[in-house]
Amino acid sequence: MLKNKKKKRDSEIFTSSMADIAFLLLIFFLVTTTIDMDKGINLTLPEKGGAEVKIKKGNIAALLVNESGQVLLDDQLIPLEEVARLIKEKIQEKGFDNDGKPKLVVSIKTARETDYDIYIQVLDQVKVAGATKISIAEPEQ
Numbered sequence: 501m502l503k504n505k506k507k508k509r510d511s512e513i514f515t516s517s518m519a520d521i522a523f524l525l526l527i528f529f530l531v532t533t534t535i536d537m538d539k540g541i542n543l544t545l546p547e548k549g550g551a552e553v554k555i556k557k558g559n560i561a562a563l564l565v566n567e568s569g570q571v572l573l574d575d576q577l578i579p580l581e582e583v584a585r586l587i588k589e590k591i592q593e594k595g596f597d598n599d600g601k602p603k604l605v606v607s608i609k610t611a612r613e614t615d616y617d618i619y620i621q622v623l624d625q626v627k628v629a630g631a632t633k634i635s636i637a638e639p640e641q
Contacts, residue, residue, distance in 0.1 A: 555605055559603050559604055560604075560605050560607055561573065561590050561604055561605070561606045562574055562575070562607050563606060563607065563608045563609065563622060563626070565610045565611070565618055565619055565622055566610075566611050567611040569614070569615055569618045571618075573586055573587075580622065583625035583629070584629040585629070587604075587606060587630075587631055588629040591630055602630065604633065605633040605634075606626050606631045607637055608623060608634065609637040609638075
């Protein structure tokens, strides 16, 4: 009895073009992928070393955000939701300059322990109100 021996077939995977395929896939994904860029806070900063501008005290609205998240506008406690409305009223009250920009300068000052989210919400409210002249003061020591 002779057993029929089957010949094992050698199967090969051709790898000579694998590098080409990997390179083409890499190029494809590099070209088609978009990268989201964080934009941060959109503010136009004054020129470095620019001339100092004198501002009347009456044209400054002082916003203070304390460490417990309370907002004070000209030393009066106000809710965060009211910041935009009150700043808009002050802008209308102070009027506009020749360029059509509000004369009101909003000075935002915080305490060092103030939560960053509250600070950003106040800044957003001021921008929603239409203020274009915003002064960001250093936190108190």
